[in-house]
Amino acid sequence: MTESDAQPQERDRPARPQKGWRRWSRSVRLWVVVALSTVVLTMLTNAFVMQPFLIPSGSMEGTLQVGDRVVVNKLAYRFGGEIERGDVIVFDGAGSFTAEQSDPGLLGGLLRTAGAAVGLSPSSDTDYVKRVIGVGGDRVRCCDSQGRIEVNGEPLDEPYLYPGDKPSNVTFDIRVPEGRLWVMGDHRSDSADSREYLGSPGGGTVPVDRVIGRVELIGWPVDRWGWLRSAHG
Template sequence: MDTEAQHMERDRSSAPADGPEEGSRSTHVPDRPAGSMSWGRTVLLGMLCTTALLLFSTFVLQPFLIPSGSMQPTLRVGDRVLVNKLAYRFGSEPGRGDVVVFDGTGSFVQEDESGENAVGALLHGAAASLGLVEPAGSDFVKRVVGVGGDRVVCCDKRGRLEVNGAPVTEEYLHPGDRPSEVAFDIVVPDDRLWVMGDHRSNSRDSRDHLGEPGGGMVPVERVIGRVDWLGWPLGRLGSLEGTDAFTGLRPTDHG
C-alpha cells in the first residue's frame, strides 16, 4: 500500500469532525438593527429630495405664496402660484399684461430695510422658495402695464388708462375699482417696467414710488419670473388666464 496515501488518510481522520478548517475561520460581526438602517435611509432620502426641490425651485419653477389682496380677483390671499423662471431666460423680456414676481429692492424697498440676519434670511428664503411661508418683504407680484419706452397716462377723459396714446380696457381690474385714483403721466426708461396691482384701490405699486429714486420703475433684471400657473387651491388649479387688453398697441413711442 502506498505510504503517502496512508499518511494523507490519517491526517484527514485526525481532524475534529465538527471543527472548522483553518482557512474558513472568520470573525462574526453583529448585524445592525434594521430600524436604524431604515431611519438613516429615510433621512438621506429626505435630504436628497429637499435639495432637488430647492434646485428645481431656484432655476426652473418656484412656488410663491400670495400674501396680500393687491392682485384680486386674479390672485387671492393664500393662493400658491407657480413662477416660471425660464420665461425670460433666453432673450425674451416681460411684456405688457404679464403677471410677474420681482425683487423690489432699490425700487419698492430700500437696500437697508431688511432687518433679518443672514441665517434667518437663508432659512426663510428656502421655505419661501418651496411655497411654505410668505415671500421675503422685498418680493412682490404685480402686472406689467408699461415696458421700456412706453408712455403710460392715467386717466383719460373717460377714466381709462392710456399706453402710448391708446386707451386700455382692463377687464382684470377688481370690480368697482378705477384704473387709478392717482393721476400720473410717465415715460418708462429702457430696461425698466411700470407695474400695478389688479386691485388698484388696495395695491402699493409703481404709483406709490413716483417721487422716490427710480420713480417706481422696476429693473427688468430684478424680475424673478412670470406667474404661469395656479397650484393651490385645487379648485383653481390650472394655467393663469391671460389678457388681450394690450393687444394692438404699438411697441413704444419710439416705434
C-alpha cells in the same frame, strides 16, 4: 489547552449584529439619502426653474387671492423671452419700492428659504407680485376722457380689474425708461404699486433685472387651481 481554558475566549468574542438591525440601519441611511436628495433637488428647482410663492395681500384681487400659492416660472425671460404688457410677474422691489433688504442672519435665512420652498411664507419682505402695464420706451398716462389708462396713446382694455375699481385714482404721465417696467396691481384701490413711488428714484418703475419670473399658475387651494393667462396689451 483544556476545555476550561477555551471557554473564556469564546465568551470574549463580540456579539454579531442581528440581521434585523442591519436592515433597519440600511433603511435609515436610504431614507436620509432620499430626503437630502429631495431637499437639494427642490432648492435647485426653486433657484433656477420654478418656485412657489405665497400671495400675502389683496393687491392682485380678483386675479389672485390672499393665501394663494402660485408657481413662478423663473426661466420665462432667461433665454430670449421678453417681458410683455399684461404679464403677471414677481419681482424684488428692493431699491425701487422699498429700501434694500437687511441680512436676516443665517437662521432667519434658512427658515425663510425653507418656508418659501413650499410656498408657506414669502421668500423675501421685498418680493412683490404685480401686472406689467408698461415696458421700456412706453408712455403710460392716466387717464383719458373715459377714465382709462393709455399706453402710447391707446386706451387699455382691463377686464382683470377688481370689480368696482377705477383704472386709477392717481393721475400720472410717465415715459418708462429702457430696462425698466411700470407695474400695477389688479385691485387698484388696494395696491401700492408704481403709482405709489412716482417721487422715488426711478419714478416708480422697476428694473427688469429685478424680475424673478412670471406667474404661471395657481397651485393652491385646489378649488382655484389653474393656469394664469396674461392679458397682453
